[in-house]
Amino acid sequence: MWLELRVDAAAEAVDWVCARLATTPYSHKIHITPYVGAAIDNEFVAPPINWTSTLFLHLPCDGSEATQLAVIEAALASLEHGGLTSSLQHRVVASPTVEAGSMTQRIGQRFVVTSADGPDRAPSAADILLRLKPSPAFGSGLHPATQLSLQLLEQYVLKGMNVLDLGSGSGILSVAMAKLGAQVLALDNDSLAVLATQDAVQRNEVATRVRVMAGSLGRGNHLGHWMGGAMDQSTPALAIATQFDLIAANVQAQFHVALAADYRDALQPVSGTGGWLVTGGFTTDYSPGVTAALEAVGFELIAEAHDHDWLALAHRLKS
Numbered sequence: 001m002w003l004e005l006r007v008d009a010a011a012e013a014v015d016w017v018c019a020r021l022a023t024t025p026y027s028h029k030i031h032i033t034p035y036v037g038a039a040i041d042n043e044f045v046a047p048p049i050n051w052t053s054t055l056f057l058h059l060p061c062d063g064s065e066a067t068q069l070a071v072i073e074a075a076l077a078s079l080e081h082g083g084l085t086s087s088l089q090h091r092v093v094a095s096p097t098v099e100a101g102s103m104t105q106r107i108g109q110r111f112v113v114t115s116a117d118g119p120d121r122a123p124s125a126a127d128i129l130l131r132l133k134p135s136p137a138f139g140s141g142l143h144p145a146t147q148l149s150l151q152l153l154e155q156y157v158l159k160g161m162n163v164l165d166l167g168s169g170s171g172i173l174s175v176a177m178a179k180l181g182a183q184v185l186a187l188d189n190d191s192l193a194v195l196a197t198q199d200a201v202q203r204n205e206v207a208t209r210v211r212v213m214a215g216s217l218g219r220g221n222h223l224g225h226w227m228g229g230a231m232d233q234s235t236p237a238l239a240i241a242t243q244f245d246l247i248a249a250n251v252q253a254q255f256h257v258a259l260a261a262d263y264r265d266a267l268q269p270v271s272g273t274g275g276w277l278v279t280g281g282f283t284t285d286y287s288p289g290v291t292a293a294l295e296a297v298g299f300e301l302i303a304e305a306h307d308h309d310w311l312a313l314a315h316r317l318k319s
Contacts, residue, residue, distance in 0.1 A: 003065045004093045005057040007076060008035055010050040012310070013084035014142045015169075017055055020075040022192055025068060031056040031098040032115065032142075051086070053142060058096035105141070108151040111176060113141035128179045131203050132170055133196075141172055148305040148312035149250045149280035150176055155303070156276050156314055157182050157246060164266065166217050166249040166259075167281075169193050171200030171210075173248050178209035182246070186212045187238060213238075218262030244268060246276035250312075253286035257293040264297045270317050280312035287311060 009017055018030060036054045057072070059065040069090060079085040104114040112123060113130045121129065132141060141147070153173065157163065159181030165174040168186035174197060178184050186197045194214045201210045215236045245268050249256065256263075256279050268274025277299060279290060284306075290313065291301060299315035 001061040002093050002096045003059040003061055003069065004091055004096070005059070005069070005072065006089045007055050008051045008086040009053050009055060009079075010084050011052045011142045012144055013079055014053050014055065015146075016079055017076060017085065020079065021057070021072065024071045024075050026057060026059075026072060028058050028096070033098065056098045058093075061092065107141065107147045108154040110154060111150050113172070128176065129204075130172055130175055130179070131200075132172060133199055133203065141170075144307040144310035145250055145280045145282070145312065146172060148307055148310060149173060149248060149278055151305045152278045152280075152303060152312050152314045153177060153180070153248055156278065158273055161245040161273060162243065162268075163246045163248065164217070164244045166247060167193075167251040167255075168197045168212070169250070171197030171212075173250060174210050174212075175200050175204045175206055177246075177248065178206035179204070182209070184210040185238075185244075186210055187215045187217065189214065189216045217259060217266060219258065238266075241266065245274040246278065248278045248280075250280040253282035253290050256282070256290045260293040260297045260299075263294070264299065264317060267317060270319050275317035277315045277317075278312060279315070280310075282311070283309040284311055285309075287313070 007017060014032060021030065033054050033056070035051050059068050073088050076085060076088055080087055104112065106112050110126060110128045111130055112127050113132065115132065130141065150173065153176060157177050157180040161177075161182040163177050163182045163184050165177065165184055165186045168174050168188045170193070171186060174184045174186040178201075186201075188194050188197065191214065194212060197212045201207050201212060213236075215238055217238050219237070244266055247263055247267060249259075249263075263277050267277065277294070279294075282290065294315050295301070298318050300318050301313060302316050303314040305312045
């Protein structure tokens, strides 16, 4: 027998749920499906309109499930209080199998993001399939910041570019850029994210185009973990050098502000295809600060992508 846990979530909360679970002993599979409707106890409650996904977890009924449940409830409590998720519901089931559709969605013109158990072929030859295993690392493809970053990368990543994915998380942006024809260095200062990126690279068969490393850029290590978690202090910092045509960084706004000069110094001159920077991971209220910091070191704003309060920016170094 198994104890099945269920939580409904807004798109921007799915990655937070997975990240919070990483702070608990939970080690079984995370099932992410489209929002499936009525509550487990069959008492229907109309959901907030922003709930898009349902996550299922399973604990073996071995005598420790009550303790584990309490730990998971505590880890997710702040998300529920903030209105980003439902309360954690639970029931006993015979099997941990979830009978619900896999999460598959189109992003931009060509990207199709699906779960590890989703289709193994893109809908058409022109589409680019990105297959991801749910993990504690950010970047499920459901978060607006990830989707907006993908939309801009689709426009600016060119075949043959040398690119950096800073804060690679699940590896979704690294895989996307590799499938657009770029050579990618994926960096993250979270060991779980490094493992998740490596899994995504292998799962999507782009290992010849993506090098995955534990680390950060320039002074990034002095700023701590991208998402505020624990970080291995031995994580190396990438030496600044003009080696990338494009940098993609989907991290919190304060990191973009602090790393503005490092971004500039790590990019190739604009005389060729270089000088591009795609930043995401923040809402519109942080945009003026990010833009001001980047313009102060020589970037100019080229394009924006919006989804309600979330946005991603494309900058280029001035000639």
